Amino acid sequence: MPRTGTPLGRVRILLVEDSELDAELLVEQLQESGLDAEFVRVDDAPSMAAALAGEPFDLVVSDMELPGFSGYQALEIVRSHDGRLPFVFFSGTIGEEAAVKALQEGASDYVLKHSPVRLPSAVARAIRETRLEREREYAERELMRSQRLDCLAMLAAGLSHDLRNILQPLLIVPDLLSTYSNDPKILRLGAVISESGKRGHEMADSMLSFVRGSRKASERIEVAALFQAVQLLMQGSLSKRVRLEIEMPEDGLLIEGNYTEFQQCLINLCLNGIQAMAEQGGALTLSARRATDADGRDHVVVRVADEGSGMDEATRNQLFTPFFTTKSSGTGLGLMSCKRIVESVQGRIQVESRVGHGTSFELWLPAAASLEWSAPEGAVFQDGEGRRILLVDGDATRLSLLGNALAAQGYDPMMAPDGAIALQQIARIGLPALAILDDDILLLSAADVLAVLQEAGFDGPVIRLREPGTQEDGHDCAAVVTKPVQIQSLFASIEHALGLHA
Structure with a gap:
């Protein structure tokens, strides 16, 4: 047996042979080649069926002609027992027509007894190919199971x-x-x-x-900041033949959704574009623009375009089908996930592609309203006395409710869904009297925002919104309010902090 390839280890071989001498010669031939095997010999159909019903075999080697029993019958018995069990004919004479018939009916190979030198390699190849096929089927089953779990997640x-x-x-x-x-x-x-x-x-x-926090609540997202994050994350995935061209959108272009999900959505589309240009190379372009749909509603259109191989109509029609993929290592869930993310904010995906001319994906996303908020003109202040409070919270629903609650108490809230937008508002509007920072904000951490605020001259109290059990980060704060936030607890913390700082 050839000593190259994956070691076979200990194997069990069923010999269907009426000649004891021929069987001994076959065993000797295989053992001399280095095969570590256990052999069981049978010479009729009942004994063969009984042997197959016991401990499993790795291979069946059968003579073509036996008294009252043929090799074809032996092959039929094996196929009815296990259609993937490899079967090799080892016969004294076999014509070309018989050999072709044997292979057509499912035999792995055939070897002539008067030329047994090829027997060890035929046996090794048949066992290896069957094992590889079974491993592939097992891997496919595990992949499907994993993908179903991903869908459930x-x-x-x-x-x-x-x-x-x-x-x-x-x-x-x-x-x-x-x-x-x-x-x-x-x-x-x-x-x-x-x-x-x-x-x-x-x-x-x-x-x-x-799913260990795989999704978070909706928030307003600055498209320019999203593009910058994607550009940073994609640097390690670009080949020498592919260049990433980002057309930075105008300031104030906002969408609403989950930042992490939209980031992953754009990365998935970019990776698809890079793989489509793996051979010929080209430009991967990421851009965004304002647009109005047929109903007059404002949208932000995010476009990911490549100069790759493109797709035919049949492929385009199946793009968003679960588990459909054109990649050998793909899961078929990436584009389906993108579609779910876009549709979750009442958006849509448009795809244009031609074979040899590249592909473009356009995400039509409802435009979000401005993030700025200020107290109404002539408002009657209560206990808050119009004092400005910076509220940075990554949860859009909580951000809105807390902002309204602060305004109802007479405060002037400056609301931001992440650290970067918070600092932009500080530069535009000015420093607050107090800052409320959610520990789970994106782009810049609460600690980073606090450090920049202090460098800008902010010396007011800070209240942190934090999940129970979260460790301290070393920055002093006036109070910690655990989530889910209780309004009375938050108001008490604000009043206490401002009272001490007065």
Whole structure:
């Protein structure tokens, strides 16, 4: 047996042979080649069926002609037992027509007894090919199982995200009721709503733990900042033949959604474009523009275009089919995930592609309103006395509710969904009297935002919004409010911090 290739280890071989001498010669030939094998010999159909019913074999070697029993019958028995068990004919005489028939009926190979030198290599090749085929089938099954789990994870994350958004008002609004009414019935009703919200929030957290926080709530996203992050992350994936060209969009171009998901969506599209240009190379272009759809609604159109091989119509029609892929190592979930992300914000994907002329994906995303917020002119201030508070929170629903609550108490909130936009607002509007920073913001961490604020001259108190059990980062703060945020606790912390700082 050839000593190259993957070692076979110990194998079991079933010999279908009526000649004891021929069987001994076959065993000797294989053992001399270095094959470590256990041999079992049978010479009729009943004994063969009984042997196959026992411990599994790695290979069957059969003579073509046996008394009252043929090699074709032996092959049929093997195929009915295990269609993938390799089968090699080892016969004294076999014509060309018989050899072709044997292969057509499922034999792995045939070797003539008067020329047995090829037998060891034929046996080794048949066993290796069968093992590789079984390993490939196992890998495919595992991949499909993994992909189904990925789909379940996306479903769980999506449901958890939606539940958290729905439940967020139930955690905040009940506390606001106490600022507007002292009616015991209303307060009891608020307590019931709050408790229901807490229980629902715990259920959503349990679902989210299944995917370890793979999705977060919606937020406003600066497209230029998103492009910069994608550009940074794509540097290590570009080949010498592919260049990334980013047409930076205008300032203030905003979309609403989950920052991490849209970042991953653009990276998936960029990687597809790079792979499409693997042979000929070319430019991968990322751009964005304002547009209005047929119904007059404002959109941001994000475009990812490559100069690659392009796609035919049949491929384009299956692009967003789960598990469809044209790549040997692909999962078929990337584009489906992109479609889900875009459609989750009521957007759509348009694809244009021609074979040999490249492909472009356009994401039509509803434009988000301006992030700036200021108290209405002539507003009557309450306890807040119009003092400016910087509120940086990565959760869009909580950001909106907390901003409204602060405004209702007479504060002037400056709201931002991430650290970069917060610093832009500081540069444009000025320093706040107090800062409320969510520990889970993107682009810049809460600690980085705080450090830049202090360098700019901010010396006011800081309140951190933090998940229970989160470790300190070494930066002093006036108070820590754990999430989910309780309005009364937050107001008490604000009043205490501002009182100490007065």
